[in-house]
Amino acid sequence: MSRRKTGALRAAAGALGLALVGAALTGCSSGGAETVHFTFNKREAITFMEQTVADYNASQSDYRVVMDTSGVDPISASFVRGNPPDIMLANYNHEVSRFVQRCVLEDLSETEPASRIRDDFQPLLDQFGTCPGRTTALPYSVMAASVIYNKTIFEENDLEVPTTWSELIEVGDTLKANDIVPFYGTFADAWTVNQGWFDYSVGGAIDVQSFYDKMAEQGTEVGPNSEVSFQKDFLEPIEKMQLLASEYTQPNAGSRAYDVGNVAFANGEAAMYMQGPWALSQIELTNPDLEIGTFPLPMTEDPADLKVRVNMDLVTMIPEEASNKEGAFDFLDYLFQPDIIQAYNESQLGFVPTEDGTAPDDPRVEGMIPYYDAGAFYQGPGILNPRAIPTENYAQALALGTNAENLLRTMDADWARIAFRQPAISSEEGN
Amino acid sequence: MSATRSIVTGGGGAKTPRSRKKVEPIYYLFLFPAVILFTLAITVPGIIGIFFSFTDSIGIGEWEFIGFTNYIAAFSDPAILTSFLFTFGFALVTVILVNVIAFLLAVGLTAKIRFKMGLRAIFVIPMVVSGIIIAYVFAFLFQNSLPAAGSALGIPFLETSIIANPDLAWVGIVIVTAWQSIPGTLLIYIAGILSIPGDVYEAASIDGANKRQQLLRITLPLVAGYVVINVILGFKNYLNAYDIIIGLTNGGPGTSTRSIAMTIIRGFQTGDYAYQMATATLFFIITIIIAVLQLSVTRGRSNI
Incomplete structure (x- = not known):
């Protein structure tokens, strides 16, 4: 009897001790x-x-x-x-x-x-x-991000890193002529389109910072007649992105996902890859010897416009x-x-x-350091858009060939609607 | 109808003794935990959620009342409207497809065929696999295996993945959802068909009815109650479509396969709490209307 009692006592003491340890851990x-x-x-x-x-x-x-x-x-x-x-x-x-x-x-x-x-x-x-x-x-x-490229493929084809849009198209055409896929597309994963294709294209073409400042000022006024709008300012870069996505990727880009893309790029199946630095360690897992470089995606004819995408x-x-x-x-x-x-x-x-x-x-x-040091960077529109706009999905639809004008008009309407129902937040965004 | 009537008459007969006798408290005891849990976990959060749909809350910090602003915005939001349209269209197509196939399979699996038990076991396997796993496996099949087979056999239609096609991705979701939910429906139909007494068929065959007539005139009417169960349960499940879509298309390509549940949950994840609470409230009201319609249409048709 007494033995059983001590057993119970001991159990109680143990429980108390545990509780005390727990308290000590939190306090x-x-x-x-x-x-x-x-x-x-x-x-x-x-x-x-x-x-x-x-x-x-x-x-x-x-x-x-x-x-x-x-x-x-x-x-x-x-x-x-x-x-x-x-x-x-x-x-x-x-x-x-x-x-x-x-x-x-x-x-x-x-x-x-x-x-x-x-x-x-x-x-x-x-x-x-x-x-x-x-x-x-x-x-x-x-983190700075830009186009990842396979240095060996570039050397074998006597290619230089492009600094203007027309040079980029030339590089793409040369690669295609030599039966090499210029860009590896992983459009099955919407986020990969958003952070790479969409962000690099828009960020390389417009002043993202002032664009979003003006968008926030306009609020519910955003639309076809506002000073800045997605349908006006994004259309040209997005159409260029669609050209790259449809003409300069492998044929099954629409059904390829991020993991597959890393392996394929590591195995030299394409010359360029629009991914952030996180993909580098994944590529390294498949092929540690691959010689890789990075360069900002040129979207204009002026090399002074080159910028890299950064995120905090x-x-x-x-x-x-x-x-x-x-x-x-x-x-x-x-x-x-x-x-x-x-x-x-x-x-x-x-x-x-x-x-x-x-x-x-x-x-x-290395290829991004000069731009970073000079302050030539932007944050991706893909992460700056309010999260209530399904930007990732929109970017994916655009890469797969949806009509850009219609979709950008929808984005404008989404923006105006958010400003309508959350006026406080969108005005704070303008500060 | 007859069930209701029998309860009424039963109640009438026992009226005098029941009104005098106290109801056993044990019955309340049985109900009590469930009612408390339901109230705490479903009713109270639901009411709080509806309350917040009239504010601009993002989940934390201060908020203000903004009246019906969220609802007005939701009614002009193509993302929400198309997700409603997609979900109801998807639920309707799937419920019809699943019930037709499951019923035909059940007829086959209750007939006098060989390996009946083995076949039944095989047909039920999809039911025990979790939806998200099925979705990932099918995503691989759609993205890699089918296109590979398509290009090997020279069938251009198969060469591009259907879940990468905004106009056809919903078909992929219907196929996978049907594949997963046919077994459950099938089991209920098998139970239904087995509960039909054999002498009915005997009488029918003596009267000269062939197999097809027996199926249409005897089996189908006698399992009507089970059809109602399957349609209601199925429709309810498909309106909540979530895990299979996440694994298969994640709402894509573009926004073509975003279900209502996905739209609501994305809102919570992205700090759009009050707005998607409004969507959830709308969804709640619409499902109540559907439930009432279903009840009034099916009441009297069956004894279930």
Whole structure:
């Protein structure tokens, strides 16, 4: 009897102990070091970041950083519950920018890292919306993307990297004449069309920044008679994109998906590939010896118009309701130490957004460095369009040959409709 | 009709004792957990959702009432209108196709044929595979195998994948959905046909009815109740089409195969909470209207 009782007691004590450990994990740890909840979910870089966190925890004894890799949706939920993480390092897009727009983040403008960030990124961040008077997101890693090309095929056919639209068509014609597929299309995956074909074509042809500023000003007025509109400004680049997609891709592009495309390109089945730097590591898996280069897609007859597509791959944010702000700011300073931010970006082929950062030393991204350094970049319309517009699907339809005029008119109508039902947000986007 | 009547008469007969006797509390106990769970998980969130459809909420932060603005915008939004059109068209075509094929298969599988049990087992296999897996397998078949076969055999029609064709992609979705849902429907039909007493057929054959007449005049009328079940259940499932479309076309090419469920969920994922809540409310109202219509049409036709 008594033995059974002790057993039950022991079980109860065990349960209590577990609960205490759980409490310690969520609250302050018993060793005196305060826990800092850090959110990070870029899958390719988790191992690297785990090491960084471990180094930080070993370097001091005041704070202990715990990394959570569960992604954006749980973060949104934690904001709703009033229990957000202490510091976030996340891909910047319309989802994450909601936290900025709704002013639920700390002002970081007075921090030391903020003073070192290059000025030309703030307008890019602001395109997603702002919180007046605050700088709440600091860029940590910038990804540049442009056309990936097979250097060996270019050399074998005596081809130079094209810098104008007509040179590009010449390159395509030469390749076709030699029975080589110029571009490998993976139109079965809508997002691949969006981030590559659609973004490079439009970004290479127009001033994306001022276009979207004007679109936001026009709001519900967007239509056939407005100053700027999709149907007016996008038509020419989109028709060029459709020409490339229909005449200069392999015949089954419509039913090929991203994974298939990576393997095919790695095996030399096409000379060019419109994918971001994330595809490079995938191509490397199939064919580590492939010689790869990158160049911005020329859409005009003036080489001065060449630009690369960038995205704010990681930005740092600290929620207003963070429970351990001191720890968060301390870890922020640590992350932005020149050697750490440099090492991180080096490992991911990303670009350092600080004044003193140097570009990654890799021949595969070499072709983009001059444009990045000169500030010749744009953010893709594919990610700037409000998410309520199914831009990926539209881009896919365009690549498959849908009538561009009709579809761009639909996009204008979509834009005006969003401005009609969410006036607050679209005017914030104009700031 | 007769069921309703029998309940009424039964209730009338037992009126005096029941009104005096207290209802066993155990019955309430049985219902209680389900009612609580249903209220908490379905009714309350549903009402909150309808409430938010009149605001400009994006899921977090502050929001304001904007009246019927979301609804007005939704009615002029081609993305939403075409998704309604696509979903209802798809559900209608699929429900007819599935029921015709399943009924004919059931007739075959209940006849005196060899390997009946083995064949039944084979026909039921698609039912146990998850929809998303079926969709990915068929996506591969449509994208790679069929075009390869088409070019090897010189059939130009097959050479391009049908799910890459905006005008035909829906056919691919109908085929895959039908492939997956025929077994369930088939089982119900088999049960229905087996429940018809054999002497009815005997009497019919003595009266000189041939097999075709037996099928049309006896089997079909006697399984009518099962047809109603299958049509209602099937239609309900197809209106919620989601997983197979995700795996097969992901709403593409373009926006040609976006179902209502997909449109609503995309809205939640993209911070368009209140707006798609309005779509969901519209969808809710339309399905209620359909349910009422279905009930009033089928009431009296069957005893189910």
